[in-house]
Amino acid sequence: MEPTDWVGGQLTASGVPAIDEAWHAVAEPDGGAYAVSKVARLPANMTPRFLGLLEAIESRGECWVSRFCFCPDAFVAGQLEPLERALAGRLVVFRETVVKRVGLSADGTRVERLECIRRTPRAGLAARGYDRLPSEDLADWYSPVDSPRFTKETLRFLSRGDRPTVFVDATEWGEVLALSGKDYLQGIEEADGSLAAPPGGDTCGQAIVHCFAQELHAEPAGEADRPVRAADMGYGPYRDRPDAWGRIWTYRRLRGRGAPATGDICLQNWGYSAEAGEGGNDFPHAYLFLSKADTAAQAADWRGGVDPEALAGAEDRAFAWHQWFRGRAPEGIDPARITLAAPILGTAHGLAKLPYVRDTRRSIGLEGFVLAFRDLTGPPGARTGTIFPDRVALGAYPADIHPVATCRMPADAAAPPDTLPFCIPFRALTHRDLTNLLVAGKTMAQSFLANSATRLHPIEWSSGTACGIAAAEMAASGRTSAGLAADVARLQARVRAATPIDWTIPD
DSSP: OOSSSSSOGGGTTTOOOBOOOOOOOEEOTTSOEEOHHHHHHSGGGSOHHHHHHHHTOSOOOOOSSOSOBOOHHHHIIIIIHHHHHHTTTTOOOOOSEEEEEEEEOTTSSSEEEEEEEEEEEOTTOGGGGTTSOHHHHHHHHHOSSOOSSEEEEEEEEEOOTTSOOOEEEOSSSOHHHHHTSSOOBOSOOSSTTOSOOOTTGGGOOBOEEOOEEEEEOSSOOOOOOOOOOOOOBSOGGGTTOTTHHHHHHHHTEEEOOSSSOTTOEEEEOOOEETTTTEESSEEOSSOSBOOHHHHHHHGGGOSTTBOHHHHHHHHHHHHHHHHHHHTTOOTTOOGGGEEEOGGGGTOSSSBOSSOBOSOOOBOOOGGGOOBOGGGGOOOGGGOSSOOOTTEEEEEOOOOOOOBOTTSOOOGGGSSOOOOOSEEEEGGGGBOSSOTTEEEOGGGSSBOHHHHHHHOSHHHHHHHHHHHHHHHHHHHHHOOOHHHHHTTHHHHHHHHHTTSOOSOOOOO
């Protein structure tokens, strides 16, 4: 199930089409450095299908945050949709479909059914319904009743007794976890790897950002400003750099090369500096998800379990940043030549279809397992983090926290050590209480701090690949997740054929 009309999630619908790869090195005692970035970029350490999709992109922008910056609409049409067509008969994607209810078995140990709402935009609706912002339309998405904008269909996905059924929550919002009635993690914990949260910790996490693209035209385009409320705009960590504007323009540039020029398209995903009290379209002033108590109270009429004011605040900040940033274009660039590049993101309002979410609801794995940040680190001589016996995926990225400004982050998040190339165990893809539910990506059984290092594209593809293979193995064999964990060597053999599970470390 996909809530928008684009598959790809963070990469496409959330507007983050610049692949975040490890960029760091770990200092060694002799004064040298262990280049984690070089290890992570070795083809032998990357999911082959993911790397192949990226290398097949015909037109990339010259950016400096990544090797791969590209327009998401072209990636959907050129890479993801052909892949989906090639899987016809084995894969069915229900687009514009959201989860409404989750039903468990009588003993509460298995997911037995999902009830979902699929919407169809009415004829003539601009941009297939992406003319309105998520904060304005979200309640309609979750309503089973036809509206002036959409017709609705209720879909029920049932687990049949004669056919083992496996459910996977690998989403940006973790709604199956929230609606299961079982415990889950959200926000910060008292300590890395703990299952306990401090008071208010479930509404203290990472900031969301509503991304957008800007285009530089040859002539003034006449785009009017819109009323905005956000006022703390600024270059943030780049506030004292004379080249701040140009560096931000080329940071995630999707089209164009060299100095900013006509025809350029840049993706805006710029951070906020609490120290400077200013920043870009990162929205630091509220957490996206409702508290766990308020989430449970909404279950009877589920609407995503998110704070609509946080959604609206992120949208407003995005428009404010667009207008502030283009208004400070350097000499030689008329601000009127810069507009939102709405078609690149498949909308009419100009922002991405959904905001980019850095942390979400997270599972608690078999026997209470949670991947901790300490398992991603170690002395440089170790060369990798913890080598789990049930490892099924790889990752490499440092902790990257964009905090909600009103929250006090845990002490261990203040200056976490750099990560080594790390492994993700099968236990991180499981749920303690639900024998046929798997998780991947941001919903993995992991701590808040570990999530800050696993939430990047290559790692989500690696864990997602392993999770899909594990689901297929469980469905074919009738095993529970615990049963599969007891024979993990069989799973690892299958996963190795699709994505590496052991690091190749050059001498």
